[in-house]
Amino acid sequence: MGNALRRIILGYSLGGAVTGLKIKGVSHEYHVVDGVMNNVIDIMLNFKKLRFKFDDGVDHLQWISQRFSGVGHYTAKDIKLPAGIELLNPEVVLFEITDPSVELNIDIRIEKGYGYYSIDFLRSREKKDDSDVNILLIDNEFKLVEYIKYEVEEVIEDFTGSTKDLLILDIKSGYNAVSPKEIVMFAGEVLASYAKLFVFDNVYIDKSVLVDFDDLNKETTRTEGEVSVKTMPIDALPLSERTRNALIKNNILYVEDLEKKKKGELLLMKGVGRKAIDEIVSSLANISKSLMG
Numbered sequence: 210m211g212n213a214l215r216r217i218i219l220g221y222s223l224g225g226a227v228t229g230l231k232i233k234g235v236s237h238e239y240h241v242v243d244g245v246m247n248n249v250i251d252i253m254l255n256f257k258k259l260r261f262k263f264d265d266g267v268d269h270l271q272w273i274s275q276r277f278s279g280v281g282h283y284t285a286k287d288i289k290l291p292a293g294i295e296l297l298n299p300e301v302v303l304f305e306i307t308d309p310s311v312e313l314n315i316d317i318r319i320e321k322g323y324g325y326y327s328i329d330f331l332r333s334r335e336k337k338d339d340s341d342v343n344i345l346l347i348d349n350e351f352k353l354v355e356y357i358k359y360e361v362e363e364v365i366e367d368f369t370g371s372t373k374d375l376l377i378l379d380i381k382s383g384y385n386a387v388s389p390k391e392i393v394m395f396a397g398e399v400l401a402s403y404a405k406l407f408v409f410d411n412v413y414i415d416k417s418v419l420v421d422f423d424d425l426n427k428e429t430t431r432t433e434g435e436v437s438v439k440t441m442p443i444d445a446l447p448l449s450e451r452t453r454n455a456l457i458k459n460n461i462l463y464v465e466d467l468e469k470k471k472k473g474e475l476l477l478m479k480g481v482g483r484k485a486i487d488e489i490v491s492s493l494a495n496i497s498k499s500l501m502g
Contacts, residue, residue, distance in 0.1 A: 210376060210400075211359035211361060211376050211378070213400055214397070214400060215357050215359055215378075217396040217400060218357050218380070218392055218393075218395075218396045219352060219354060219357060220323070220324060220352075221323045221324070221396075221399055221442050222323060222351075222352050222353060222354055222395060222396070223321055223322070223323055223395070224260060224261070224262070224351035224352055224353040225260065225263050225319055225320065225321050225322075225351070226257075226260060226261065226319070226320065226322070226349040226350070226351050227257060227259050227317055227318065227319055227320075227347055227349065228319075228331060228346070228347055228348075228349055229317075229318035229331070229345060229346050230252075230253060230256060230315055230316065230317060230318070230345045231315070231316040231318075231343055231344055231345070232252075232313070232314070232315050232345065233313075233314035235249055235343070235345070236343050237249075237345075238250050238253060244306060244311030245304055245305070245307065245308075245311065245313065246304065247304040249345070252304050253347055255302060255303045255304065256303065256317065256347065257347050257348075257349055258301045259285055259296065260296075260298055260353060260384060261290075261294050261295060261296055261319055261321075262294070262295040262297055262386055262387065263293065263294055264293040264294070264295075266293070267293035267294060267321070269321040269460055269462075269466075270318065270319075270320050270321075270460060271294065271319045272317070272318055273288065273289070273291070273316070273317045273318075273319060274314070274315075274317075275287075275314070275316075276313070276314050277306065277314075278306070278311070278312040280306055280307060281305070281306060282304075283302075283303050283304055283306070284299065284300060284302050284303060285298060285299045285300070285301040286299035287303075288317065295386055297384040297385075297386055297387065298384065320351075320460075321351070322351045322462060323351050323352070323442070323462060324352075325349070325351075326350075327348050328346055328348045330458070331346045331347075331348065332346060333458065334460075353382050353383070353387045353392075354380060354381070354383075355381045355382065356380075356381050357378065357379065357381075358378075358379040359376060359377065360379075361374050361375065361376055361377075362374070362375045363375070378393060380392055380393070399441060399445075402441035402445065402464075402496075403441070405496060406445070406447075406496070441463065441496070442462065442463055442464075443457060443461060443462055443463065443464070443467070446489075446492040447492050448489065449485075449488060451480070451485070452480075452481070452489065455478065455480030455481050456481070456489075458480065459478045459479070459480075459481070464493070464496070464498060467498075467500065468493075468498060470500055471500060472486055472490075472500055475489070
């Protein structure tokens with residue numbers, strides 16, 4: 210279980226990062242901006258450091274327009290964010306303006322995702338969407354966890370003398386707004402959603418081997434419906450590689466993303482045809498989910 214939780218936390222934990230910039234008057238990363246101390250590549254690398262936390266229900270992709278004017282150093286805290294998005298490292302220095310007459314207009318693309326978005330992936334997505342050629346693409350990773358280690362210790366029960374395994378997770382997120390408890394809860398729900406794929410009817414299970422979670426955690430009571438499969442990654446669905454890749458390229462990363470789509474919307478996406486729709490519907494039905502409409 211420790212290894213499974215570790216892999217989920219490192220591979221599937223949701224985070225927010227910058228994946229593109231549009232700077233007025235700049236068409237490529239080697240452009241020189243008069244009156245700005247930093248070159249464009251350095252500015253891109255500074256924006257790449259930013260990490261965000263998205264509230265539930267907030268769109269996964271956001272464009273934010275910012276105007277910077279006046280001499281001085283500008284940091285991430287100068288960015289005005291919409292409701293539902295929190296900046297986790299506002300201390301990051303972005304650039305320095307040295308000319309009082311200079312005004313820097315920047316459109317910032319912030320995305321919620323997991324894993325790593327390579328330049329090749331971003332470039333293929335821009336071509337598909339016929340996006341503005343002046344977008345400065347930034348490859349980025351979305352994980353908010355710096356490292357995670359686990360240990361298993363043997364614990365002897367006081368009265369029976371029997372032994373049980375104690376799992377200890379050591380997690381460092383690097384951001385005060387992201388608690389280890391929140392990270393483990395997310396990983397636990399994903400792991401539970403995977404386990405549901407192997408639950409079948411009419412299978413006898415000796416109740417003595419099951420864990421009584423009420424005894425383990427009196428702090429909260431959660432109904433079966435609350436431990437949903439919404440956070441199940443698309444990778445966990447029994448889809449063909451072609452269909453899975455098409456969904457991911459269209460920024461559909463989790464089951465909850467699919468639930469919000471209608472068949473017609475999916476058919477408009479590149480790489481998604483009638484056969485893929487049938488495959489998706491069948492996979493969702495296996496976990497008691499369906500598309501809209």
